[in-house]
Amino acid sequence: MGDARFRVETDARLDVVDVTDRVEDALADGAGPDDDAVCTVFVRHTTAGLVCNENERRLLSDVEELLSSAVPDEGWAHDELDGNADSHLRAMLLGNGVTVPLADGELDLGTWQSLLLVECDGPRTRTVSVVTH
Template identity: 60%
Template structure:
């Protein structure tokens, strides 16, 4: 299954758990969520407003925008690429009885580091 995620900010965190859950087969042992982009990633964590804000702050502190990166000479978005490298392009979630086996507060979160854009997410 593939689906699109639209973002409206440069750095955006979108809960995609429900859409990913729809793709899970009853016979599956695991579910892989893959983001085929070099300036976006996916993580599993709590979908809480203040935590999402803290995470955006952390990304900007770890990899500040306009910090004289070489790649900025090409596209001006080196920070987005570097942030995506930290996040990773996929997560693997166990499946039990046809359901994502996430912890109580866990969600699958898509993180766009170079929006606003329309992005693809692949679920297998």
């Protein structure tokens, strides 16, 4: 079992960042085992999500549009506290982690699959954990 962490800088309030290469680097740097296992990738924040999907610019734009239309920016009770209820709600819809099988210590992703950090309250610096087991 291994583990590693890395930071991701986001550029906008709602932003999608492909972290696949960073996860693969973490595995190569010792987070990964030599044999078959699974890798859990986890974003350590309540206003960002992590998903496995295609990194295609139009689809990423569609993801941002979907989140914006599904969860309006304003009108939530939590906004009285810090004005970012929409970010928490969007992140809950996405989930905070994914589990990917490993084959020979490498991510066993499908042809078009990438690991995407979805920022919902940026720009910020996010911490991503990579754990193999």
